[in-house]
Amino acid sequence: MMKKAPTPRTALAPGLAKVLKRLHYPLDVMLMCVRWYVAYGLSLRNLEEMMTERGIDVDHSTVHRWAIKLLSVLEKAFRRRKRAVDRSWRVDETYIKVKGQWKYFYRAVDKAGDTLDFLLRAHRDKAAAKRYLEKSIEWNGEPEVVTIDKIGANLAALEAIHAGRETPIRIRQSK
Structure with missing residues (x-):
């Protein structure tokens, strides 16, 4: 019997997996939208338009909900892996x-x-x-x-x- 390869959602930390439980878009799409929203200061409507150009139908309010849900969880994960600081x-x-x-x-x-x-x-x-x-x-x-x-x-x-x-x-x- 062959084992099933872990999907991105099952290979995640428990905190992030819990947040993503009811989100139905692919993880890479959600993370890309949230990253562009934070890193480049794009508006939610600009992100909606950019995703539509790429063949992904997503509403600007959905991207906003992703940002609200994912940013706090990602910030906690990044803080845990933060490099040590000088004393x-x-x-x-x-x-x-x-x-x-x-x-x-x-x-x-x-x-x-x-x-x-x-x-x-x-x-x-x-x-x-x-x-x-x-x-x-x-x-x-x-x-x-x-x-x-x-x-x-x-x-x-x-x-x-x-x-x-x-x-x-x-x-x-x-x-």
């Missing part, structure tokens, strides 16, 4: 205008200059800095050294994070 971080914040409103832009970069994480907040205070640093540590691992600027909120947030740890993160301040 020396530089954390800073600046303010930028987003849709006419000023926001504080927190970011962390490693020694290679790769962005580890970022966060937009309406306020620059200890609570915002602490939330940002906890999220970055959770997703990227604990750094050995963090270089920050002279802003008191970052220092206060790092000291609050130190309270529950055995091995503290070394803090360097630079103007």
Whole structure:
């Protein structure tokens, strides 16, 4: 008796297979549409037209549902396979205008200059800095050294994070 070759849907991770359970289009079509939607900033109607040119009849609202269902699952899968980051971080914040409103832009970069994480907040205070640093540590691992600027909120947030740890993160301040 010959064994059946696994189809793409059965060879997937359980989380992704559960999401794809009731979707009736081929997986490669769904992933291509979602990738083009995210990577190239195409509108849903443009994607509908592009798929029609390729002989695939799909509605723009269907592509939107695929994006909603697949992006969160794919993001989790990509985070699990993310490369390890350097243990020396530089954390800073600046303010930028987003849709006419000023926001504080927190970011962390490693020694290679790769962005580890970022966060937009309406306020620059200890609570915002602490939330940002906890999220970055959770997703990227604990750094050995963090270089920050002279802003008191970052220092206060790092000291609050130190309270529950055995091995503290070394803090360097630079103007």
